[in-house]
Amino acid sequence: MNQSIGILDAELLFGKTRQPNLSCLKLSGYYKKQGAAVTLLEKATDVLHCKTVFLVKIFPETIVPQEILTLPHLRYGGSGFPASDDPGYLSALPDAIEHTMPDYHLYDTYIGHQIAQGARINSFKDYYDASIGRMTKNGAFHAHVKEFLDPSRKCIYLLDDNVLAYKDWQDVFLELAETRKVFQFRQGLDIRLLTDEKAAVLARAQYYGPYTFSFDRLKDRQAVADGLNLLHRYTNAFPRVFVPVGKDGQDVLATFQRIQLLMEHRALPFILRAPEYATSKEGGMFINLGRWCNQPAIFKKKTFREFCELIGPGSAAMRYMQEYEHEHPEIAKMYYDMRFETLSQDR
Structure with a gap:
């Protein structure tokens, strides 16, 4: 084993996950474009055979062995880690990586191994069916859908944290409609911000799930009740x-x-x-x-x-x-x- 870049999805290896990690996909996409050999690590011991390892953790409860976090060639980050002055800690992806096309084939070998061991292929739909990304972040514009859209994929998963707070939210739905793909927001939308216009657009959209x-x-409670009543119109x-x-x-x-x-x-x-x-x-x-x-x-x-x-x-x-x-x-x-x-x- 002699790959130069190793990607470690902490939830995949040490926790629970049902979908690919977007930061891992972007890291792989960026470094492959730079000509690096990139591999998704499937065993903790694989970190010892890489020149550089990127570890991403989403959930605080996912426990990563301390001996991995102290490796000198490891860079780590994600919402599952508290902010740190550790030189290996990444508070955010650099813009060049954040805005690169995700590598949707990063998990292919892992999926193949799981299926060979008896896993059902349908349990990996999130890995091979969806384009994944964010169009808004913290209520502001983040990226156009074309930045992460793979036309060969059936649907779009959006990780926007509060699209209904974005002042030009209509533009998001127009872009999504132009793809002619079904889509869904995987984070909870803020129902307190729902209006008649937003509810009507949601109901007309090619929404999936x-x-x-x-x-x-x-x-x-009253704002939630009002929002649900509005949606049901x-x-x-x-x-x-x-x-x-x-x-x-x-x-x-x-x-x-x-x-x-x-x-x-x-x-x-x-x-x-x-x-x-x-x-x-x-x-x-x-x-x-x-x-x-x-x-x-x-x-x-x-x-x-x-x-x-x-x-x-x-x-x-x-x-x-x-x-x-x-x-x-x-x-x-x-x-x-x-x-x-x-x-x-x-x-």
Whole structure:
């Protein structure tokens, strides 16, 4: 093994991932254009055989062995790392790399190895079907779609963090329409910024998959309700709404309250556990709520109590449910038996 550049996707090697890492794709695309030999590393020991290694981590909970982070030929970065004065730390990709065409073939060898070991090819659709990029960032223009569009790919995945906050948001949708590709925003859109015009454009667009929004704080409940009502004027689709839990103000009670509001407005919650959940005394309930909500087919049919009972007596799910009910009977009485089919049809 004698490649000069090694790319290490931390979630692929040390965590969990279902999609390629955009920064890894851009790093590979840039250095291949410079004539370098670039390889996606599939084993931790492969870092020892590269002249330079770039490691990208997205989630703070992904644990990278310390001996890798201290290698002198390693550069690392990504949202999963705190800012650092370490000379190996990259706070952001240089513009020349940030605005290069992603190398959509970086993961090909890895996928081939996984399929040879029995993995289903359909589980890698995100790797071979989609062009991936950002058109806006922090509510400002970032790039035109042509910068990352591969015409041979079926769809477009956008990682924009808040496209609805961009003053020229219409231009984004016009560019996307001109590609004639289906697309989706993978981050939660800010439903508080939804207007009649934006809702109409979303409903008319060649949108792929569920519309995805976010409901971070209970204090935004009225704005979220108003936004969902507005969306439903233009579409009968059930939007997916990210519900972060585990941080201050995102306890089990506030989570049940947000879930109830989403049920009432024909929306499907998707629980996102912050790393802090693991040290919370309510951590077991956050796991239960995530397993219930994040399986839409079950969530639409089963109450929270029925879901836990389905897992079975003696299970951790039943224990968490019963312990919380014993400590908070009034909360359990109010929320354990909420049913999506009932609440969503009552409006």
